[in-house]
Amino acid sequence: MxxxxxxxxxxxxxxxxxxxxxxxxxxxxxxxxxxxxxxxxxxxxxxxxxxxxxxxxxxxxxxxxxxxxPKTYVGTVTFGFATETQDADGAVIEKQPLEKPLEDSVVQAACRQLEGDIIQVPPLYSAVKVKGKRLYEYARAGEEVSLPKRAATIYYFHLTAETAFDANKGYQTAFFEAQVSKGTYIRTLAYDLGRSLGLPATMTALRRTSGSxxxxxxxxxxxxxxxxxxxxxxxxxxxxxxVLPFERKDMNEEENFAVRNGQKVDTWPKNRDGYYQLYDKDQLVAVYQYSDEEGLWRSRYYFA
CATH class of the missing domain: 3.30.2350.10 (Pseudouridine synthase)
Known part of the structure; x- marks a missing residue:
């Protein structure tokens, strides 16, 4: 090319x-x-x-x-061991084999308890920044750092199939689907699911099935x-x-001039969303957002 x-x-x-x-x-x-x-x-x-x-x-x-x-994922979480990265790539730091498998209904109920607005503590091996450095940089250098807390929303979190129990290892694997907000760590969600069940847990597979x-x-x-x-x-x-969910507005000549010059507009009525995607004939020119503070419309995205 x-x-x-x-x-x-x-x-x-x-x-x-x-x-x-x-x-x-x-x-x-x-x-x-x-x-x-x-x-x-x-x-x-x-x-x-x-x-x-x-x-x-x-x-x-x-x-x-x-x-x-929102982003949607499918994956697996395995109970019975935990790693330093909370996924299968990290070194194992804890083992607690199960003597018998958990009932699927118990696991499902624990998933449901994690739905809604939650607070997560990201894993040490992650790209979250603290004082200008990423957490994994502290981990690799062996430096201590206070892990930050982050808000996340779990729209749904549920099992998609029967769990699988490995009697030889004492590991039980659950297959799940989750839809989550920006900033959610699925591996931490898997870890927290295990913790709510009194077990170490690790995210062992993950695929994003939808996003943006x-x-x-x-x-x-x-x-x-x-x-x-x-x-x-x-x-x-x-x-x-x-990807623009906003109401479309076709501009007249005067409005087109104002928008192309980045001017604020006070003649349009406020709509339900507070956004307009603005067109000159069939060309998308800009997105304008309503400012409650100023009582007028101002440029949010300009594309022309």
Whole structure:
């Protein structure tokens, strides 16, 4: 694909493979597109696969909006041991084999208790920053640090199949689905599920099935994207308008002039959402947000 003159704008819904960082995905796509403005909406750990939405060009302005949308995961949590990273990649730091399996109804009830607004303590091996350093940097240096607390919302958390018990190891594995808010650590959710049952627990597999308003059915494998021509890649780009949930407003000439010059507007009635996506004919120009403090509309995103 030619890099020169790249001006692609839109969203790529990538099916990220395991074994690669989210930054690595963005770097590869930057290389083949030549697009300088590019970023992703929500990090996936290297050992997690699934939906990763990548924004190109003017669509990067929407990353904050995309990140606020719920994300859905399927995975497994295994009771009987815990690791330093709360997932299968870390060293085992605790073992407590089960003599007999928990009833599935007991596990399901514990999942339900974790739904709603909760407070999480992120794992030490995570990218959360404290005093300018990421927690995993403290861990690798052997330095002590006070772990921060973070608010999260668990919209639902439930079992998707019967649990599996390994009588030889004393481990029990539960298969789950969870929909969560921005900033939720699923491996910590798995760890906390075990703790609520009085057992060490580890997230042993995870896949993101939806995020930022897109699901796996809309995603394209990274290898497939890397093999596409520029025209083929442009064809699979999701337009900015595809992710804007706001009421559409077609502008007259005077409004179009004001919006293209970043002016505030006080002539539009306030609508239910407090947002308008503004069009000049069929071209999306901007999104305006209503300011209750000022009693008028002001530019939130500008795309033209």
């Amino acid at each position: 030619e890099k020169n003159g790249s001006n692609l704008t839109g969203l790529l819904v990538v099916n990220k493979p395991k074994g690669m960082t989210s930054f690595g995905v963005v770097s590869r796509l930057r290389r083949i597109t030549g697009q300088k403005k590019i970023g992703h909406a929500g990090t996936l750990d290297p050992n997690v696969d699934g939906v990763l939405v990548v924004a190109l060009g003017r669509a990067t302005k929407l990353i904050d909006l995309l990140q606020r949308r 308003g897109f699901d796996l059915a809309q995603a394209t494998d990274l290898d497939e994207l890397m093999a596409m021509s520029r025209e083929e890649l442009a064809a699979v780009l999701k337009p900015i308008a595809a």
